[in-house]
Every structure is written in C-alpha cells, then in structure tokens.
Amino acid sequence: MFFNPELALDALSTLSLGLLVTILLTLACGFTSLILGIFVALARMSRFWLLRIVVNGYVQLMRSTPLLIQLIYIYFALPFIGIRLDPFLAAYVGLSLHVSAYLAEVYRGGIEAVPKGQTDASAALGMRPSVIMARVVLPQAIRIVIPSLGNYMVSLFKDTSLAAVITVQELLFRGQIFAARTYDYFTIYTLVFAMYFAIGYPAIRLVIYIEKKLKRGYTAKLAEKPARDIAVMEETK
Amino acid sequence: MIEVRGIYKRFDDNEVLTDISLTINEGEVVAIIGPSGSGKSTLLRCINYLEPPDKGDVLIDGELAYRDFKGKELSKAKIASTRSTVGMVFQHFDLFPHMTVLDNVCSGPRFVSKVDKAEYQQRAKKLLERVGVAEKQDQYPGQLSGGQQQRVAIARSLAMEPAAMLFDEPTSSLDPELVGEVLSVMRQLVDDGMTMAVVTHEMGFVRQVADRVIFMDCGKIVEEGTPEALFTNPQHERTRAFLSAILSHTERTKPEPTSDPQTIVEESSYPIVLP
Numbered sequence A: 001m002f003f004n005p006e007l008a009l010d011a012l013s014t015l016s017l018g019l020l021v022t023i024l025l026t027l028a029c030g031f032t033s034l035i036l037g038i039f040v041a042l043a044r045m046s047r048f049w050l051l052r053i054v055v056n057g058y059v060q061l062m063r064s065t066p067l068l069i070q071l072i073y074i075y076f077a078l079p080f081i082g083i084r085l086d087p088f089l090a091a092y093v094g095l096s097l098h099v100s101a102y103l104a105e106v107y108r109g110g111i112e113a114v115p116k117g118q119t120d121a122s123a124a125l126g127m128r129p130s131v132i133m134a135r136v137v138l139p140q141a142i143r144i145v146i147p148s149l150g151n152y153m154v155s156l157f158k159d160t161s162l163a164a165v166i167t168v169q170e171l172l173f174r175g176q177i178f179a180a181r182t183y184d185y186f187t188i189y190t191l192v193f194a195m196y197f198a199i200g201y202p203a204i205r206l207v208i209y210i211e212k213k214l215k216r217g218y219t220a221k222l223a224e225k226p227a228r229d230i231a232v233m234e235e236t237k
Numbered sequence B: 001m002i003e004v005r006g007i008y009k010r011f012d013d014n015e016v017l018t019d020i021s022l023t024i025n026e027g028e029v030v031a032i033i034g035p036s037g038s039g040k041s042t043l044l045r046c047i048n049y050l051e052p053p054d055k056g057d058v059l060i061d062g063e064l065a066y067r068d069f070k071g072k073e074l075s076k077a078k079i080a081s082t083r084s085t086v087g088m089v090f091q092h093f094d095l096f097p098h099m100t101v102l103d104n105v106c107s108g109p110r111f112v113s114k115v116d117k118a119e120y121q122q123r124a125k126k127l128l129e130r131v132g133v134a135e136k137q138d139q140y141p142g143q144l145s146g147g148q149q150q151r152v153a154i155a156r157s158l159a160m161e162p163a164a165m166l167f168d169e170p171t172s173s174l175d176p177e178l179v180g181e182v183l184s185v186m187r188q189l190v191d192d193g194m195t196m197a198v199v200t201h202e203m204g205f206v207r208q209v210a211d212r213v214i215f216m217d218c219g220k221i222v223e224e225g226t227p228e229a230l231f232t233n234p235q236h237e238r239t240r241a242f243l244s245a246i247l248s249h250t251e252r253t254k255p256e257p258t259s260d261p262q263t264i265v266e267e268s269s270y271p272i273v274l275p
C-alpha cells in the first residue's frame, strides 16, 4: 500500500492549517484585486496622460513576467532597497498586484461591451461622465464580467501555492515540510492534491452555476405570477 | 428656443452635415424627414452635443449652449446641465437594463438634479401612468414589449422636465402593431404644447401634428415647409422622389392592425398627393 492512512491523519492538522492560510490569502487577494482592478481599469481610461502611462506600464509589467519571479522579487530583492515584508504580506502584495492587472483588462473589456446607446441615453438626461460610469456603465460591465472574475478567483486560489517559494505557511509549503521530514511524498502530496481539489472543484461548479444564472438576464421576481405560468412560458420557448 | 447656426460635421472624409441652420420655436413641432444616411440622427445628436459639430453653433434660449463665442468647449458640468433641458428619445429605447422601470424613470432626477426622493418617485409614477405603463413599474425593461419600452423611455426623458424633446425614429424598431401606442403618447405631448423635433418615417403622424417639415438629403436641408405644402407640392425633385418612395412603401404595408382606433383612422389615410 503506497498511501499511509495513519501518516495522512497525522499530517491532517498541519495541512488543514495550511489550507486555512491558502484560503485566507485567496480571500484577501481576491477582495483587494476585485476592487483595485476597477480603479486600474478606470485609470487606464483617464484623461490624465501621465496616470494612463504609469498604470499602463504597471499592467504590461505584470502581464509580461512570471508571477513566480514577481513574488521572489518582492520577498528577496526588495529588502535590499529597504522594503522588508513578511512572507504573508509579500505574497499578499505580489498576488494582488498581479491579479489586479489581469482583472483591469477584464473590467475594461466589460466596460467596452456596454452598448454606446447607454452612455448616450444617460448623457442626454444630463448625467456627468463620472455619474454615467458609476451608475450606468460599471454596474452593467461588472455583471458582464462576473463569470470571468470567478474564473480568475479560482486561478488565484491555485496560484497561491506559488507563495510556498517565499515561505508562506500555506498548504503546499506545509506539505513540503511534512513530506521532507517523513519521506512519504506519495501520501502527503496525494493529500495536498485532494485538499486543493476539495476547494477548487466546488468553486468551479459555483462559477458555472452563476454564469448560467446570469444568462437569464435582468428579471423582476415575478411574485404575483403563479409559478405554473412561468413553467409554461419556459417550456414554450 | 433651439437655434442651429451653420453646423458642419464630418466623420473621417464623409461629410455628414453641411452648413445646417434651423430654428425651432417654443411650442413648435418640427418633423425631419429624409433618406437613410442623410444626417438626420447626426443633426439631432449635434443639438444636444452627443456629437460635437466641427463648426457652427447651437443656441438654446438664445444662449450658446455648449461652446463659448470663441468656440471653446464649456465645462462638462455646464454641458450636462444644458443637456438636461432637452430630452432625447432614441430608436432603440436605450433603457437601462439593470434598473427597474420605475428606477429608469427616476434615474434623471436622482442622478442629475438631486431632488427629494419622495418627490421624484411620485413624479415618476405619475409619468408612468401618463404613458400607460404604471403596472410595469417593478419589472425590468427586458420584460416589456418594444412599445412599452419606448413609452418608458419617453417618461424617463420627461422626468427631467425638459423644455424641448428630440425624437430619433422613435417607432422605427417597433412591430407595426406597437407603433400606434407610442405615437399616441407623442401626440399627447404635442397637445400639451411641448417643443419637439421628430425624425420619423410616419408620414401620417407628421401630417397630423407637425407645424413644419424639413426634408434633408446628403447632409443638407433641401426644403422645408408646412406638411401640407411639402407633401402636396414639393419643390425639389429629390423631395418628390423620396416622398413617392415612402408613399409606395406605406401603401404596401398599409393595412396595419392596431388596437388604437384613433390611430387606425389616422395611419390608414395618407393624404399625400403627388404631382
């Protein structure tokens, strides 16, 4: 038997802690980049050219280099110029900056996908550009990109494993330590594998579910309509 | 009320408007007709600066509306506030799909004029009643028919209490049986004395409500006059050709079923006599 259940049970407590760190890192970076990404996208469309250039440079830098070297650079290189971050913080900053750059592109795509008629109609009412963006364009753009955002969140969850390289005590890192100590790579890494899957797979299903739900478009809850009617309507489509 | 002076507009090397001047007086209903691509939409869009003209001025109530006398653009805030005095209704309604019908109608007062919530909600409900879609207030635009959507769009514009309204082919994307309900809402506006510029192919409607008809072709105003004069005695060959094309088209599609008895009478009698 290659898989050692006793050892697995032993490892479970430390690995669970690792999974908790993984999830925390995912949530923290996810939350930050979902918001930061919007501002990056807006900055890229700003009328201030300097802001546009700087932010554009940042996005290109993040997109054209490996995430791994970005994390290593923040943790190992930046201390030389006096910026010292502890591992978790370094991973948080690195991952957030990286994912925000990608999400900015996603948001921009969503903003461009909102029909021009929407902007025209709001401008004709007398709304100012910032109001149009906040009240008309962004709410629609975000809805359009929710499935993509979901996929990026799942990727982020998986990419947090790279933080092991800068000694963040997340799931993979704890697995590595435990495996090196016991030499039972098969048992430990099988367990690590399974634990990523246990979170990642439901997350993917959730994204698919949300995507399906969004496809139905904006509808009021037809509370006053008997459910039977709606079922008939759906069937006859 | 609205005065357009010598407007030019080109897209790349396509000259869309050439030296257009026109005046719309208070309470006047001006219909703008002309073949596809003649620049009708662009003209309306220049009037509220959705499309900045290359040259020429737009005056509203005697004042330069979007640029100062040197041609320098006014502030975004000033332009926005001028726009709110001129309502616009589009061919494809362009309601906000993420807001309920009521929120759509409230959107102007809520995001522009910052009036009291109770006040604008009440006004919005009244407007929805006036255009006959009050019972739909909690639904989303996607759940409404085209005719209902366009009536909501009209209510949305009216919520800003504009001094004038621009209509760009408000019935062109509607199924024939839904045209009447939108035209009858517009007719109400005419009866209330609203100043209006209407781009449309509904010649029966034009004949009934327009004080003046402007025929455009290739970015120019070819001729204008009362509906009576223009329809019965067009001065230019191009006007004649256009009217006869429109007429033969409407002859073909004439027996339009409509639920509005008033519209049946009006839409089926095309008293256009061509020489």
Ligand SMILES: Nc1ncnc2c1ncn2[C@@H]1O[C@H](COP(=O)(O)OP(=O)(O)OP(=O)(O)O)[C@@H](O)[C@H]1O
Binding pocket: B011, B014, B016, B034, B035, B036, B037, B038, B039, B040, B041, B042, B043
């Ligand atoms: N944003 C734009 N960019 C480039 N060309 C444009 C743009 N808007 C309009 N045009 C061009 O300008 C010309 C006039 O267009 P416009 O929409 O004003 O005509 P119209 O009279 O409203 O026609 P229709 O009856 O088809 O609505 C057309 O040739 C059109 O292709």
Ligand SMILES: [Mg+2]
Binding pocket: B040, B041, B042, B168, B169
């Ligand atoms: Mg047009």
